[in-house]
Amino acid sequence: MFWPATLIFIIAYAVIVSEKVHKTKVALFGAALMLILKILDQHEAFHSIELGVDWNVIFLLISMMIIINVMTKTGVFQYVAIKAAKLAKGEPFKIMAIFATITAIGSAFLDNVTTVLLLAPVTLLIAEQLEVDPVPYLITEALASNIGGTATLIGDPPNIMIASKAGLNFMDFIMHLTPAIIIIFIAWLIVWKFIFGKRLHVTDKNKEKVMAMNENELITNPALLKKSLTILILTIIGFMLHGIFHYEPATVALMGAATLLLVSGEHPHEILAEVEWPTIFFFIGLFIIIGGIVKVGLVELMSKEMIRITNPQPNNMLTLSMVMIWFSGIASAIVDNIPFVATMNPLLIDMIHQVYGLTSPATMEHIQHAAMMPVWWSLALGACLGGNGSPIGASANVIVVGLSEKAGHPISFMRFLKYGVAVTAMSLLLSTIYIYVRYYVLGI
């Protein structure tokens, strides 16, 4: 069954990359083939932790989508954006920097695409009022969403997948990735200040137009806003404490989503209808395809190859960490980072088996071995930040390019690349320095 499974995997990957057929259709069809050919049986696909669907990831995604769907109805993001633009007194670069910060923070806790979709209309309206080109603002928001999303366990799907596979908790991400992201974000904004600081000019009259905007009109349901914010904050606190109380992140998210559904007064049909089911089923299909190639030994072959190239030692995996950042970063700029991480996760688990000479399934002792941890962080940094490398590298980029075109400001592939490649290269370079200094020089 080695070759049929390998063929299904390669063809599915190629078709997903080509974008000729919707990725959900491809993933589900590939999964169905894995099952019908008995490469994987149904019990393994639905119940095996090593080979099957990762329900922790699925329920975490669904729950966060429910919370986001209720939150978006409150108008709070757009309120904050206009308030911030007024606090910046209509200064164009300040607005850009504040919007980038709002997007990054929003994306760290919510879905990147939703954050961008909520902020883009306000951005376009403010750019209209200021009479400036909205394109740099929109590109900035897409880049900020990918950078911000890298900071937390729930910020970006690759992190959710890595956390689930490696048994990492919310605070692990806060302790290890958030500092890296803060450094990258500040460095990026400094560079941005040099590029856009002097380029953006607006008249005082146009600044006044922004100052005259009435953000209070956006909060139409203050009661829902209070409930949503309270539950979001409680859910985030729950994420912070889930490791201590031994709950899976999905349990915390499900509790938050269910409570919000209960108290919001919104009809569940409407909220659940807005869950991104194609994405959820894409994940389900993908997990089954990957389970198939793990079972037939393709992942083992790939991991042996990686061991040959990077020569990881039980107590030191420096080369692997460094290669992982750049390999993941470049790969994620070209292909969807979700299938990439879905492939890398079992590959790293298999590699742990081989490096530590295990004969039984790897335990957390080995998965979270001190030498292994920088590799997981390198994978997360590379896979999430690499999304900034091209207009198709991340969903937020695709959305921004589409919205900008619709608004009459098309962003060419090359224009996005000009900013995206530079920001990605800078982020990956800073990530490399961060991983090297923190884990291999300071050892903290």
Next chain:
Amino acid sequence: MRVSKLMQTNLVLASEEATFETLLGKIGLLAPRQIYVVKEGLKLVGIVTGYDLLKIVKPFYLDSKLARTIPESEMDGFLVKCIEKVKNVKAKDIMITDFVFLKPEDHTMEAEALIVERGLNALPVLNEDKRILGEISRREILTYFAKIYEKYSLDLFNKFELKNIQTEEHIQKCYEELQKEAKGGN
């Protein structure tokens, strides 16, 4: 009753090259239900409704919530800017080309059914060469229905000038009149 007997023939037409600016003027000042876009020989090629013009003026990103954040003092200026952006868009780029039409010999009932089925306001009437001859709308059909029902006289119903209804007494009187009218109808 044949459609040709009922149709309105005083219509607003435009060529495919007419700009948004022209279409806005026509719809704003002549108040037609819709503008019929014709090519040579007055052959109908498309229809522009008020909705189509409103849709093209409104920036796609602006929903009703976000629109409320623009202060009243800035609103006209913002609108003018929106209009300026689309003023040169041609009728051929705005019009609906997938339209249904009637022939002069069709029956009014068919017109009524089409209007209800498609949720339309009005339908063009075309001859065999697709030349526009007239238009039949909900109003013409309803006026015709009211007429054939033969139970009404014009003095049965009143319109109300709401500007003059300001006091509680006026409001009460107006409502009593409506109740009386409803009872009379029974």
